[in-house]
Amino acid sequence: xxxxxxxxxxxxxxxxxxxxxxxxxxxxxxxxxxxxxxxxxxxxxxxxxxxxxxxxxxxxxxxxxxxxxxxxxxxxxxxxxxxxxxxxxxxxxxxxxxxxxxxxxxxxxxxxxxxxxxxxxxxxxxxxxxxxxxxxxxxxxxxxxxxxxxxxxxxxxxxxxxxxxxxxxxxxxxxxxxxxxxxxxxxxxxxxxxxxxxxxxxxxxxxxxxxxxxxxxxxxxxxxxxxxxxxxxxxxxxxxxxxxxxxxxxxxxxxxxxxxxxxxxxxxxxxxxxxxxxxxxxxxxxxxxxxxxxxxxxxxxxxxxxxxxxxxxxxxxxxxxxxxxxxxxxxxxxxxxxxxxxxxxxxxxxxxxxxxxxxxxxxxxxxxxxxxxxxxxxxxxxxxxxxxxxxxxxxxxxxxxxxxxxxxxxxxxxxxxxxxxxxxxxxxxxxxxxxxxxxxxxxxxxxxxxxxxxxxxxxxxxxxxxxxxxxxxxxxxxxxxxxxxxxxxxxxxx
Numbered sequence: 001x002x003x004x005x006x007x008x009x010x011x012x013x014x015x016x017x018x019x020x021x022x023x024x025x026x027x028x029x030x031x032x033x034x035x036x037x038x039x040x041x042x043x044x045x046x047x048x049x050x051x052x053x054x055x056x057x058x059x060x061x062x063x064x065x066x067x068x069x070x071x072x073x074x075x076x077x078x079x080x081x082x083x084x085x086x087x088x089x090x091x092x093x094x095x096x097x098x099x100x101x102x103x104x105x106x107x108x109x110x111x112x113x114x115x116x117x118x119x120x121x122x123x124x125x126x127x128x129x130x131x132x133x134x135x136x137x138x139x140x141x142x143x144x145x146x147x148x149x150x151x152x153x154x155x156x157x158x159x160x161x162x163x164x165x166x167x168x169x170x171x172x173x174x175x176x177x178x179x180x181x182x183x184x185x186x187x188x189x190x191x192x193x194x195x196x197x198x199x200x201x202x203x204x205x206x207x208x209x210x211x212x213x214x215x216x217x218x219x220x221x222x223x224x225x226x227x228x229x230x231x232x233x234x235x236x237x238x239x240x241x242x243x244x245x246x247x248x249x250x251x252x253x254x255x256x257x258x259x260x261x262x263x264x265x266x267x268x269x270x271x272x273x274x275x276x277x278x279x280x281x282x283x284x285x286x287x288x289x290x291x292x293x294x295x296x297x298x299x300x301x302x303x304x305x306x307x308x309x310x311x312x313x314x315x316x317x318x319x320x321x322x323x324x325x326x327x328x329x330x331x332x333x334x335x336x337x338x339x340x341x342x343x344x345x346x347x348x349x350x351x352x353x354x355x356x357x358x359x360x361x362x363x364x365x366x367x368x369x370x371x372x373x374x375x376x377x378x379x380x381x382x383x384x385x386x387x388x389x390x391x392x393x394x395x396x397x398x399x400x401x402x403x404x405x406x407x408x409x410x411x412x413x414x415x416x417x418x419x420x421x422x423x424x425x426x427x428x429x430x431x432x433x434x435x436x437x438x439x440x441x442x443x444x445x446x447x448x449x450x451x452x453x454x455x456x457x458x459x460x461x462x463x464x465x466x467x468x469x470x471x472x473x474x475x476x477x478x479x480x481x482x483x484x485x486x487x488x489x490x491x492x493x494x
Contacts, residue, residue: 005094005177006030007085009037013100013130013247014063015207016070018166020128021098026170033092033176034067036060037085038078038187042110046306046388049381050191051350052245054199057189059246062206064184072173076182082114089123091179097123100130100247103296104388105303131244133163133251133293136300146301148310150404153294154287163252202351202384203239210243214254218261225281232342232353233426238285241385242351244292251289258282295389298403306392307373309401317401318482320369328469329364330378332431335468337444338418339363341431348431350384355421361398362412367475369482372399400483409483411476418444434464 006025013019025032040047048056064074077084085097097118102108115125129135134157140146147153191199203213217238221228228236243249262282279287302310309315328334332343342356352360357379364375376395380386396402422428425443429436435443437457442449446459447467454461461467 004029004031005033005092006096006098007033007035007088007092007094009035009081009085009097009099010063010074011036011099011247012102012245013250014059015210015248015250016063016066017169017207017211018130018250018253019100020130020167021100021126022170023167024126024128025096025098028096030096031094031174032072033075033088033094034072034173035075035077035084035088036063037081038076038189039081039084042081042107043104044106046104046106046380049383049386051199051382051384052242052386053189054191054350055202055205055242055384056246057184057187058200058205059248060184060187060189062208062248066207067173070170070173071175073176073181075176075179076184076187077180078182078187081110082117085114085118086121088179089118092177095123096126098126098128100128103132103136103300105299105306130250131247132296133157133255133289134160136293136297139293139297147294147297148403150291150294153297154290157290157293163255166250166253166256198348199350199384201349202242205242205246205248207248210240210249213239213243214249214257218257221281222258222261222285223281226279226284227281229284230355230421232345232356233422233424233430237354239351241387241390245385245387245390251292255286255289258286292390294403295387295393298393299389302403305396305402306376306388309399310396310403311401313486314399314401317486318369319371322368322370322374325368325469326364326370326374328466329360329368329370333466333469334363335447335466336363336414336418337425337428337432337435337446338422339414341422341428344431346379346382350382352379352383353427355417356427357394358398359412359414359417361395363414365395365399366411366479367414367470367472369479372396372401409480411479413472413476415445415472432465435459 008022008025013021016022022032060074067074075088077088089095089097102111115127118125139153139157141152147156203209217240221236221238225236228234240249240254244251298310299305329339329343332340332347334340338356339360342352342360345356346352361375364370365372372395376391379391393402397404418428419441422444423440425438425440428443435446435457438446438449438453438459442453446454446465447461459465
């Protein structure tokens with residue numbers, strides 16, 4: 001095949017539409033040879049968790065089927081990336097390699113090493129941006145430093161050139177050379193029998209599922225997104241997070257689909273929004289896409305943050321020995337219904353509503369004073385959309401130790417959060433069947449319910465449903481004391 005062939009290395013870009021690496025090979029008249037290699041060791045301690053591996057299996061199956069419909073196929077290997085690429089390049093005779101860039105620190109460093117070694121061996125390597133709207137290194141403050149607060153970042157990127165139009169999907173592809181390829185089952189991505197059955201309830205893995213999710217969201221939910229996105233019993237969010245993480249859809253596709261919808265309604269497609277102005281649903285969703293960019297911006301410029309707080313003074317925070325409290329939180333047995341419902345939804349489906357993510361994270365770090373890294377690791381293993389940038393920013397925001405963090409004195413009252421965002425108790429009733437017959441207001445604070453109400457609902461506190469593992473007022477005072485001592489520099493390092 002010689003120089004007429006190019007290996008297209010798929011990673012977090014499991015789609016054929018708006019795929020710059022694939023389009024670049026086709027534009028150069030090269031025979032595209034699709035390859036996926038499973039090499040989690042390159043990602044160090046942040047190798048994909050169990051839930052995201054399950055989604056990955058199904059996403060790869062969808063990509064393989066899509067390639068076959070165009071006349072091609074996906075070559076599947078496992079092992080060290082450099083070693084696999086050398087083998088595939090030699091077996092196919094290809095002298096070019098194209099991939100879309102990854103931005104996680106270890107992954108980016110690994111890719112730089114692979115690129116250097118292959119270029120040294122005479123292989124042409126092309127790399128492209130397929131997963132972000134703007135390159136993290138290109139967004140700086142006027143003084144040339146990285147942003148650490150979202151609103152100035154938001155205004156800055158909207159002053160830059162807007163993302164270009166998505167690239168077209170190829171109409172057909174030539175079949176790859178006949179070389180060894182593994183069946184997907186050989187990658188052993190699926191979890192043990194039973195647990196993985198519900199892990200695709202968050203959506204349909206693959207490019208078609210991503211496109212459907214975006215279409216349905218824009219048609220049914222985006223208009224009311226600002227008002228409805230905080231209510232977990234309603235279908236008010238996009239559910240695009242796993243699709244974006246695995247690159248089944250690009251943020252550029254979402255951005256332009258939203259802009260086209262706005263244009264069809266005679267409204268501006270983009271532009272900075274003053275914080276004092278009430279945003280529309282589409283404006284609010286666009287802001288969330290930029291929040292995702294901010295997460296990657298922080299991770300790129302502060303690569304230590306998955307393991308260490310961005311705000312260095314939090315290195316000495318007096319986290320408590322969690323004992324059995326962490327396990328109670330993980331399994332949804334804290335005695336606070338909105339927290340427990342969220343943790344059980346997470347375990348059953350691999351997905352968790354964003355408002356509830358904030359509630360359960362706040363409860364762990366502030367009510368229980370358990371290190372935010374314990375929560376980040378649990379989310380990493382159980383979320384199908386586990387994304388290092390988003391996971392890190394979210395947990396540090398909740399703990400108060402990261403960029404644009406929640407104020408130290410803001411401690412969510414889980415009962416009030418439940419009453420506000422699940423007023424009829426529908427979300428709790430769905431995920432906590434033992435409380436299904438308990439009615440508001442008691443469903444969010446069953447320990448205060450009259451004995452007759454508990455009896456009528458078949459609830460026996462401490463038996464069928466746990467009593468709270470910590471009392472809210474005492475936990476709040478304890479957290480404030482710890483946070484205030486940190487602010488005054490009196491915390492010993494732990």
